[in-house]
Amino acid sequence: MAKPLSQTRCDFIEKVGLKSQSEGLPRIAGRVLGLLIWDGEAIAFGELAQKLQVSRGSISSATRILEDRRLIKRTTKPGQRQDYFQLAENPYAQMLGGIADNLERAMQEINKTLRDIPEAEGEIKARVTAYSDFYQQMSGAIAATLKTMN
Amino acid sequence: MAKPLSQTRCDFIEKVGLKSQSEGLPRIAGRVLGLLIWDGEAIAFGELAQKLQVSRGSISSATRILEDRRLIKRTTKPGQRQDYFQLAENPYAQMLGGIADNLERAMQEINKTLRDIPEAEGEIKARVTAYSDFYQQMSGAIAATLKTMN
DNA sequence: AGGATCGTTCAGTTCATACTGAACAAACTT
DNA sequence: AAGTTTGTTCAGTATGAACTGAACGATCCT
Structure with a gap:
């Protein structure tokens, strides 16, 4: 009994939301991130609110946080008034x-x-x-990983 | 104007509490950890509650969490009825x-x-x-750091 | 046995923070 | 200009986790 893809998608978005929450991001920000990872393409502001069933206020603050951390990019489409969001190139x-x-x-x-x-x-x-050394070691390990990613 | 050592100690304990909080531990658990790092020696259950000015219930749950994560060790002293706690050897x-x-x-x-x-x-x-790879990379980096510590 | 001290548990409270939704300013449309 | 649409802000609310403190069983002391 295969799970429908739409359900897998919902589950994934929710997983990212929960993980992000445990890493100090608001849950909605995590869900936005998950949605953008899954869909890949640029999504409109209003579409985010509708698809995730949350208020526009929440989308506004979630996207601002994700933008600040440079995890997503805000773009515009010619002839369209809404803002669009997509994953950053190197999130x-x-x-x-x-x-x-x-x-x-x-x-x-x-x-x-x-x-x-x-x-x-x-x-x-x-x-x-x-x-203090504990933090230094951790920090060093992350920095090293970061280098191998480029 | 040098800060008195007792003040430095309080600040440190509070810092560890805050950092631990942002890493998903209850704040009081972090403060217990900070106290044990600073003092080094084994501290009695009641002493923890008194020194940190929190209820015994909080100490009970904080120490249990820290014990579960093997960050501290519960010990007893002959002739003493209270439990004593100290840092694990390899926290x-x-x-x-x-x-x-x-x-x-x-x-x-x-x-x-x-x-x-x-x-x-x-x-x-x-x-x-x-x-998924992102998590794998992180996990690998931490595991590598872990090896160098032994 | 009676009394004291200990650690745990749990119901209730407190507190922080995310979230909502209405109000608003700016930019567009007609 | 009047009316939409859009994103932000902020006051109020909801939600969840941490903390308290009283009740409890267990253990020790006399």
Whole structure:
């Protein structure tokens, strides 16, 4: 009993929505992303609201977030007044870049703490350093992956 | 004007709490983790509640989560009835392992979708595959980092 | 046994955040 | 100019997760 393709599509969009949610994006933003991945072509603003059954306000904020992260591109069609959206050319590289930035920031934040610990507190310093190193390692791993993608 | 060490300690604990929160842990769990990183030694259950100014119920659930993820260890002291908690020996490796597992699961979930797409839909399949590859790459990068830690 | 202390559980509350939908300004159409 | 259509904004609402604190069983102490 094969699942109809339209159902597979819905499931996929929902999966991307849930995953994105667990990665700090609003769920609707994730669903927009999933829809654009699946459909590939440029989708109109109003069409997004209708197909995902959410308010235009939600589409407005979701697309802004995705645009800010450079995961999607806003375009226009001649003779059409609506905005159109499609996947950026390199969305996954952008995702990795964003993650790497976050890790980098986290590390710097921890390093600020590190500088406030006097030399005398060697053991504390060692443990906090280990925590900082964790972020550095992660960040490095992501950055390396990013390079192999180009 | 140097910051007193106790203040640096509080700031650190709060930072770990916030970072953990953005990574899907309850904030209190993150603060427990920060406290244990800073102090290093084993801390009593009641002491955690008192030092972090939260209810014992919160400590109970936070420690359970951290234990499940193998980030901390529950121990006892002879003659003492309270449970004691301290950092696991390899908490950062455990964190990485957990992250890798999540990515792996995400990928498998996407691959399930992939199998439901008929061959005829080559372009859709290609785009969904690219999404799956993203998770695979991340997962691989984390796994590689994990190896270098041992 | 009686009393104290411990960790867990769970119902209720709090709190943060996503989402809605109406109001609005801008740009287009006629 | 009047009327549409479009995207944004923002106040209000809904939703879900975290947290509290009281109740509980278990364990220890005397």
